[in-house]
Amino acid sequence: MLSAELSTTLQDIAQTLGLESDQGKALSQFLAKGFPTSKWEEWKYTSLKDFNGIDRNWFPKGNSNLPVSADWAELIIRSSDAYLSIDKASSNDGIEVLSFDEFVQKCPEFQMIWANKNPILDQNSLYDLNVALCPQHTVIWIKKDVEIAQAILHQYQVNSTEKASSVQSRLLIYVEEGAKASLIEQQTSTGSADILSNFVQEIFVSKGAQFTYLKDQDFQQGVSHIDHTFIYQAEGSQVDTFTFSLNASLIRNNLHFYIDGPQVVSNLNGLYVPGENQLMDSHTVVDHRMPHAESNELYKGVLMGNATGVFNGKIFVRQDAQKTNAFQSCRNVLASTRATMNTKPQLEIWADDVKCSHGTTTGQLNEEALFYMRSRGISLAAARTLLLLAFVQEVINKVEHPVLRESLTEKIIAKIQQSVDLSN
Amino acid sequence: MLSIKNLHASIGEKEILRGIDLEVKAGEVHAIMGPNGSGKSTLASVLAGREDYEVTEGTVQFLGKDLLDLAPEARAAEGIFLAFQYPVEIPGVSTTNFLKSAVNEIRKYRGEDPMDAVQFLKMFKEKMAYVNIDQSLLSRALNEGFSGGEKKRNEIFQMAVLDPKLAILDETDSGLDIDALRIVAEGVNKLKSPNNATIVVTHYQRLLDYIVPDYVHVLYKGRIVKSGTKELALELEERGYDWIKSEVD
Ligand SMILES: Nc1ncnc2c1ncn2[C@@H]1O[C@H](COP(=O)(O)OP(=O)(O)O)[C@@H](O)[C@H]1O
Ligand SMILES: [Mg+2]
Numbered sequence: 001m002l003s004a005e006l007s008t009t010l011q012d013i014a015q016t017l018g019l020e021s022d023q024g025k026a027l028s029q030f031l032a033k034g035f036p037t038s039k040w041e042e043w044k045y046t047s048l049k050d051f052n053g054i055d056r057n058w059f060p061k062g063n064s065n066l067p068v069s070a071d072w073a074e075l076i077i078r079s080s081d082a083y084l085s086i087d088k089a090s091s092n093d094g095i096e097v098l099s100f101d102e103f104v105q106k107c108p109e110f111q112m113i114w115a116n117k118n119p120i121l122d123q124n125s126l127y128d129l130n131v132a133l134c135p136q137h138t139v140i141w142i143k144k145d146v147e148i149a150q151a152i153l154h155q156y157q158v159n160s161t162e163k164a165s166s167v168q169s170r171l172l173i174y175v176e177e178g179a180k181a182s183l184i185e186q187q188t189s190t191g192s193a194d195i196l197s198n199f200v201q202e203i204f205v206s207k208g209a210q211f212t213y214l215k216d217q218d219f220q221q222g223v224s225h226i227d228h229t230f231i232y233q234a235e236g237s238q239v240d241t242f243t244f245s246l247n248a249s250l251i252r253n254n255l256h257f258y259i260d261g262p263q264v265v266s267n268l269n270g271l272y273v274p275g276e277n278q279l280m281d282s283h284t285v286v287d288h289r290m291p292h293a294e295s296n297e298l299y300k301g302v303l304m305g306n307a308t309g310v311f312n313g314k315i316f317v318r319q320d321a322q323k324t325n326a327f328q329s330c331r332n333v334l335a336s337t338r339a340t341m342n343t344k345p346q347l348e349i350w351a352d353d354v355k356c357s358h359g360t361t362t363g364q365l366n367e368e369a370l371f372y373m374r375s376r377g378i379s380l381a382a383a384r385t386l387l388l389l390a391f392v393q394e395v396i397n398k399v400e401h402p403v404l405r406e407s408l409t410e411k412i413i414a415k416i417q418q419s420v421d422l423s424n
Numbered sequence: 425m426l427s428i429k430n431l432h433a434s435i436g437e438k439e440i441l442r443g444i445d446l447e448v449k450a451g452e453v454h455a456i457m458g459p460n461g462s463g464k465s466t467l468a469s470v471l472a473g474r475e476d477y478e479v480t481e482g483t484v485q486f487l488g489k490d491l492l493d494l495a496p497e498a499r500a501a502e503g504i505f506l507a508f509q510y511p512v513e514i515p516g517v518s519t520t521n522f523l524k525s526a527v528n529e530i531r532k533y534r535g536e537d538p539m540d541a542v543q544f545l546k547m548f549k550e551k552m553a554y555v556n557i558d559q560s561l562l563s564r565a566l567n568e569g570f571s572g573g574e575k576k577r578n579e580i581f582q583m584a585v586l587d588p589k590l591a592i593l594d595e596t597d598s599g600l601d602i603d604a605l606r607i608v609a610e611g612v613n614k615l616k617s618p619n620n621a622t623i624v625v626t627h628y629q630r631l632l633d634y635i636v637p638d639y640v641h642v643l644y645k646g647r648i649v650k651s652g653t654k655e656l657a658l659e660l661e662e663r664g665y666d667w668i669k670s671e672v673d
Contacts (some may be wrong), residue, residue, distance in 0.1 A: 372512040375472045376522070376582065377500035377530040386525060390516025390565075 002034040003053040013058065017132065025032070027132035033125040042124065045310045045342045046252050046281045056196060057165040058133060094146035100137035100172060107141065110174060113204060117232060118258050126226050130200045137202075140183070142209075144176040151212075151401055154185040156199065158223065164194040173203040175211045175237075182212035184404060185268035187227075189219045197225040205237045207261065212240045214399065219248035221277065227253045235261030235290075242399060244408055245272035245280045246415065256285040257295065259321070264293040271395040274339075275419050276305030285314045286328075288321035288351075293297075294311055295325070298396050301332040302388050303339035304419035310342045315356060317349040324351060328358035333365060333391055335384070335419065343383075355396065384420045389413060425450050425621050426471075426491075426590055429617035431482035433470050443482070448590065451618040454658060455632055456642035457624045459665045464625045465509055467643070468594045472506040473499050476490035487589065500526070501533035503589030507579040507596050509625075514566040519578060520548065522566050523585050530586070551584040555611040567613045572599035580611040591615070592623045609634030629661040642668055 001243045002010070010031055017024040035051040036043035040094060096106075104111055120127065142148065160347060197219070205211045219225055225248050231239055245251045251274075257266045274282040285296045301309045311330045332341045343360040364388050373383035392412055399405045426448040433441040440463050448454055458464055470477050471484065473496030484491040514522060528538040539547070539562060548562070555577050567575055576596050583591055593612065597605055612635055616622065624635055632640075632654065640657045642650040644665070649672050650656065660668075 208599075209670050366512070368512045369514055371474055371496060372508065372514065373522070374496035375500055375506050375508075376526040377533070378522075378526050379497045379529055380495070382525060382529060386517055386522075387514070390514075392476065395518060 001052060002031065006053065006055050007031060009055055009058075011104075014132075023132045026128045030125050030128040030132060035127070036126070040124075041056070041310070042283065045252070045308060046279060051196065054164055054194070057163045089349075094148060095142050095152070096139075096141045096143075098139050098141065099307055100139055103137075103139040103141060103172075103174075103266065107174070110204075117202075117204075118260065118287075118399070119232060120256070124157060124254075126198055127200065128328075130168050130170060130198050130228070130247075133166070134170045134200075136171045137172040139172045139174065142173070142179045142181045145178040146176075146181070147179070148181040151182045151214075152405075153183045154183055156185055156187045158189045158195050158225075159191065164196075166196040166198065169197075169386075171199070171201045172200065173211075175203070175205045175209045177206040178208045181183045182214070184401070185213070185215045187215060187217045187219065191220065191222075191224045193222055195223045197223055199225070200228045201230070203229065203231045203233065204240075204260045205233050205239055207234045208236045209234075210238045212242075212400075214242040214244070214401075214404070216244050216246070216404075217248060217251055218246040218411065219251075221247070221249050222248040223248045225252070227251070227255075229253070229255045230258070231256065231266075231268065232258045232260055233264045236263045237261070238265040238267075241265040241269065243268075243270040243272075243282065244395075244412075245274070245282075246268075246411060247275075248278065248280075249342055250279045250281075252281045252283070254283045254285075257287060257290045259286070259290055259293045259295070262292045264290065266293070266295040267318050268295070268297040268299070269398055270297075270299035271392055271412075272299075272301045272309060273302075273305045273392070273415055274303055274305075274307035274309055275415060276307065278305075279308045279310075281310035281312075283310075283312045283314075285316070286326060288315070288317045288324045288326060290320060291322045291324065291351075293321065293324055294329070296397075297328040297330075298395060299330040300392060301330075301341060302333045302335050302392060302416060303332060304416070306336070306338040308340050308342075311360065312344045312346065313358070314346045315358070316347070317347075317351050317354050317368040319350040319354065321351050322353045324354040324356070326354070326356045330360040331391075332360075333388065334362060334363040335365065335388060335416070381417075381420045385413070385417050388416050388420075392416075404421045425487060425546045427483075427485040429485075430485060431467075431470070432480045433466060433477045434480055435466075435477055438479070438645050440477070441470065442650055444643075444646070445516070446641065446648065449624065450589075450621055452639065453616070453622045453635060453637045455635075455637035455640045455654075456623060456643055457627070457660060458647075458658065459641060459669070460627065462643045463646045464627075464643055465594055466511075466646075468506055468552045468592045468623075468625055469501075471592060472496060472504060476492065477600075497529065498533065498637050499530055500586070500588075501530045503586030503620075505586055505591045507576075507581050507583060507591065507593045509598065511570075511575040511579055513568045517566055517570055518564060519562040519566050519581070520544070523548075523582060526582075526586065547585065550577040551581060555580045556616050557581045557606055562596050573601070573604040573608065576600055576608055577604065577611075580608050584611065584615055589620050590623070593618065594625045595627060596624075605631065606634060608652065609617045629657040644668060644672055 014024050035048040037049040038047040236348040274280040303309045312329050315326045317324050341362045345358040370383050428446040431444040637654050641648045
């Protein structure tokens with residue numbers, strides 16, 4: 001439950017927003033629930049109980065009580081040699097970045113899609129908080145049949161103030177029929193103050209479109225990042241997600257796939273490497289609603305120091321989703337005796353003609369393998385690093401972009417090496 | 425080169441080596457034979473530095489150093505090589521990457537400069553000829569899905585690359601057909617020189633037709649109960665281990 005003080009502050013904000021407005025209503029819903037604690041089934045290992053007592057700067061860049069739109073949501077889209085700049089892209093009309101209001105004016109047919117989208121499962125209180133405090137989506141609109149060869153770079157950066165603050169951002173991506181694009185999102189922070197970063201993404205991938213979405217989550221210690229990604233896939237589309245969780249005090253990723261058409265392919269890849277005083281929680285849902293679709297999920301974790309990891313993977317195969325192939329695998333290495341990992345695969349199948357499999361493992365590095373390597377002259381630290389690197393490489397190698405593959409590998413090796421050296 | 429004196433080792437409460445004495449000089453080949461469970465692999469593991477075993481008594485000197493004081497990786501750098509009875513799978517690490525790490529770590533230990541990719545390529549090519557091993561095997565994850573023969577051949581390839589002063593081959597013959605056995609033995613023979621020594625651990629005398637030992641020792645219940653020349657191996661082949669057991673028990 002929220003503390004009395006925080007409750008009063010947020011009630012005042014709700015008044016200002018208008019109790020009957022969508023935002024005001026969302027805030028009232030949040031007020032009724034508060035931040036999730038370990039008593040919430042889906043937040044068992046990721047309690048945000050302390051947040052219920054922290055008054056934050058709820059509008060870090062606004063100077064009134066009224067939230068302003070995307071300019072403080074820190075959506076920065078920059079160009080870089082290795083990636084496509086949005087300016088360059090918009091000049092060929094294949095892609096636009098605009099506000100939600102502008103977008104629905106220019107693309108009225110989207111209103112129908114928006115109105116008819118499947119209801120969000122597990123609508124947790126943080127989603128309400130986001131709706132309340134972030135009135136405007138930023139939209140990335142990828143036009144029909146456009147193929148964007150280079151990856152689009154999205155820099156999601158949260159900035160600290162001296163006080164605890166909360167950054168609420170929302171991104172909508174609309175990939176039109178037959179389009180093909182990939183988005184690389186670098187999630188970072190500046191400074192090391194206590195920041196609650198609450199980021200909602202809604203992604204609509206139309207018929208026959210292909211979309212790759214890669215997140216590189218590398219925050220400063222002090223940041224708690226809650227990520228909600230909802231992906232709606234229409235017939236014959238393919239979506240590949242890559243979630244690399246490198247650093248933050250706390251990362252909670254909610255990734256939901258709605259398979260809304262037949263012949264859909266969904267590939268979910270994840271790698272988390274939490275270290276000392278870090279918690280990383282991956283909650284995924286693959287909701288097979290239509291037949292002849294395929295989902296492949298591969299999540300891996302290396303847990304160092306006193307880190308905590310959580311994996312909860314739900315696969316739903318609805319009655320209409322015959323001929324579904326759904327695979328899930330989650331493998332973890334505890335690279336320290338003080339680290340813990342909690343895994344929970346959850347399959348619910350209502351259709352009868354389906355192929356599903358899942359497996360989760362959590363273990364330590366093989367002592368036999370370590371001795372074998374040492375007997376060849378490889379030091380214990382190097383042997384550990386080599387084994388862990390080989391372990392994470394399976395996920396990294398699936399990244400197509402070579403520059404990115406290299407930079408991820410380097411960052412992850414550095415982190416593993418540091419922790420391995422410390423444990424000697 | 426190697427001098428083992430009154431070596432006792434146990435695992436948990438169980439004493440497995442119960443006073444081993446052994447002297448190995450440069451240029452020599454020693455065979456250690458003995459029935460299953462007599463402690464042959466344990467001796468090999470203790471020499472390589474496996475930490476599961478506790479040495480309770482005795483000393484091991486290797487080229488003037490106290491071997492028991494060194495970590496396994498330091499022993500390797502000093503020139504000890506153990507070809508495992510059961511080579512371990514190293515998922516996701518190819519033989520070549522594995523050996524590059526090993527060679528350069530050993531060079532670092534010895535204060536030498538690391539080798540570069542070109543030098544490695546040349547060296548690997550040269551050593552591949554020793555055991556007639558295929559490049560494709562070397563780029564696969566080490567020992568993962570290898571056949572018994574491939575594993576043993578790979579062990580000898582690693583030995584060729586690391587060029588040890590003392591090689592200990594633990595049942596390198598087991599699970600090999602006669603052709604594979606010959607290839608492995610030829611590899612070992614090519615690597616032999618007046619400056620290095622080999623300890624061949626085996627259960628049968630078959631391997632000793634190919635790798636001819638200077639000395640043969642029989643290990644039984646954690647002790648060397650008989651030593652002799654290669655004729656002893658032939659006698660064991662003929663008479664089995666029972667006569668030795670009855671002499672000792
Ligand atoms: N890790 C272990 N734990 C318990 N006993 C062991 C272990 N390793 C070996 N032993 C025991 O030690 C004895 C010697 O084993 P080993 O050295 O493997 O014999 P050999 O190689 O001569 O067949 C056997 O009785 C075996 O059961
Ligand atoms: Mg043995």
